[in-house]
Amino acid sequence: MAFDVSIEINKSFSVAADADLVFKLLADVPESTSHFPKLENLVKEGENVYRWEMEKVGAGSASIQTIYACEYASDPSTRDISWKPAKTSDSNGKVAGTWKITEGANGGTDIEFATQATLTLPLPKLTRAMITPVVKSEFETIVDKYITNLGVVFKD
Template sequence: MAITVSIELNRELEIQASYDEVFDLLADVPESVSHFPKVEKLVDLGDNTYRWEMEKVGIDKHAIQSVYACKYYADKDAGKITWEPVKGEGNGVVSGSWVVTAKDANTTSLRFQTSAALTLPLPSLLKLAISPVIKHEFNSLVDTYMNNLKNAF
């Protein structure tokens, strides 16, 4: 038995750094991911495609781990970085984008959007109880990521 939890997130923030600095950091997937909490391992699959292996959550045989892969595309002229899911990699399907806009020479505005569907080996009876917990955890990770990015500049 398995349950699937779907998550949609949108964030906006301003970074006190130039457009080039911010875009270059976000487009460098390993550098960007180094600011994301609880990533156990980021595996380079080639062709700007990476598998995320998150830290396990839970205890012993009840521990669950999110694993998914995405292919990344960066278009500096358009100010957009996007990621698409790689089928058959892990238990998650994740897509999304960054929209990067220069406000002035030293301030950059960011819009982050992501969608995730995580399939977990849990009985369907637990879906109502576990979905809010997983969504809260994912929100918390993304909020920490946003703060870490701000602090990186």
């Protein structure tokens, strides 16, 4: 009755902030995710492991909530941050990705963001063709808003 939707997003952007400051914010998972739209709850499950609970989409018994956990690693010497799926009892998604942070021109910072997600939707397989593009579009819209929110933070 359920089906998977796979999503891959790659974004590159620059901000007018010091690379070390950018790394510090993005490596601090609770702080950086405080700028992530539609995140209902972030739960620390262990050392560098966080469970993401997104806002419910839909209404009543037809609502869906995406939940997944990630284990994070960061390297200050390269300014790379990565995450991979971690087990959590109520997960319906697996998400992995990276932030690559490099010094840009004029004291700014160049940032590369990449993420891959697989979300299991508890819907009839007959709805796959209709629902998959909507889910992918919503995921990309949320990531774009997150990047916009971070850009505002780094202007301060």
